[in-house]
């Protein structure tokens with residue numbers, strides 16, 4: 001009111017609570033005031049706004065205040081909106097885009113100032129001067145806030161679309177689980193699924209064009225794959241949808257689908273529906289055309305179990321094969337032979353097949369050489385996707401070692417176990433604990449034939465009981481760490497170390513805050529607890545140099561080989 005009467009302008013200077021510290025904000029508020037504007041915090045007006053109809057999932061309290069304040073500023077001619085954004089803040093990859101959309105919707109300017117520890121404010125001063133000039137020009141031209149458009153209704157995948165056999169594009173997370181397994185299971189359940197390519201570096205470039213570059217690497221890769229496929233001209237765009245599995249939780253993963261929708265719209269594919277697959281995790285959306293029926297659950301479970309089995313068998317035998325290509329040929333052969341079982345979802349047949357598969361890999365000819373074993377852990381996409389990790393398994397094998405990659409089912413156990421923890425310690429509903437406990441038991445039951453066949457073999461180890469995995473993490477960190485891979489990441493490292501795999505590559509996407517804490521952040525404690533642990537953290541991002549990653553792996557391999565040599569001297 002006062003601003004209106006005096007014909008003056010105010011700037012809502014939004015920032016996280018720590019941005020109030022002048023050491024952090026470098027005195028930007030004074031700079032704005034010196035430019036002739038009144039300065040307001042987003043807190044001071046947030047209570048006047050609303051947060052309905054946002055594109056994103058509104059899951060953080062600061063973001064909520066931010067969106068509400070932006071709505072008020074967008075509708076008020078005397079207010080402008082400037083947001084402080086710390087360099088590399090991945091969460092702001094979600095909210096800066098959303099705030100910009102709010103301002104654009106009302107034909108208003110949006111200014112985002114990226115700040116870091118550097119106190120050279122020349123660039124920021126220029127931005128504020130430009131903003132002042134733009135405000136002057138718009139005032140002279142009498143540009144008023146006006147709503148230009150309504151937010152589009154999200155396009156959902158419907159039952160009708162399923163009947164019409166829409167093509168569903170599935171980004172490649174883990175080839176050994178998806179190729180001829182998960183895709184077969186979903187197709188047998190009535191979904192016309194197509195796996196996106198295994199090796200496709202171009203998708204990273206496409207992803208960086210359509211996803212905020214502060215978003216995490218897995219989002220950039222997955223969305224890049226989708227957009228690239230849609231641009232390829234191979235698919236009928238009016239009968240194609242994209243799929244994404246969602247775990248939800250405290251980090252950006254909950255906002256995967258809104259990120260996808262924005263990228264699709266910006267790339268000109270706004271009509272393409274998004275199929276969100278989740279086990280009803282809080283905050284993630286449902287998809288009317290995709291339902292978990294019992295036959296689907298059985299088929300998909302069997303597909304993942306076969307994937308885990310092949311991963312164990314192939315990675316443990318291929319580095320020692322007598323004839324090059326022998327193990328891959330055996331794997332391809334079995335992949336074709338298990339197809340009918342993935343389609344029929346029969347656990348009896350699964351049990352029979354598992355025994356025969358383990359027998360075949362147990363007797364495939366091997367050279368008697370000793371190679372160091374290298375465990376591979378990390379954020380789920382970076383761990384399994386060769387696009388993201390520049391084929392870490394191939395690299396380890398080429399460097400003369402054996403890769404040990406933990407089962408993907410472990411991640412599912414982790415997601416379920418968190419429901420149990422939430423009920424016991426964080427007041428979540430009893431029903432979610434019961435649901436999770438039942439599923440955990442069913443998974444254990446389903447894994448049993450695999451475990452028995454592996455234990456009965458000469459070459460392979462059985463599956464570590466889930467209780468032992470949980471117990472392994474407890475001395476290292478609280479099980480309350482449930483964001484990202486949470487406590488499960490160190491639990492996997494403990495499992496590997498206890499099984500004699502002392503060399504571990506711990507991979508995380510650059511900017512993945514949770515996994516830096518529970519991955520890299522735990523290495524010191526693990527080294528203290530497990531003498532001889534050779535742990536190598538490696539960051540992956542769109543620009544990370546492959547040479548750099550390779551050098552780090554080679555450094556770790558040199559220590560691994562030295563350790564192996566010392567071990568054999570001791571034994572001889």
Ligand code: SF4
Pocket residue numbers: 090216217218251252253379483484485509511512513514515
């Ligand atoms: S865990 Fe890390 S990589 Fe995954 S969504 Fe969260 S921040 Fe991104």
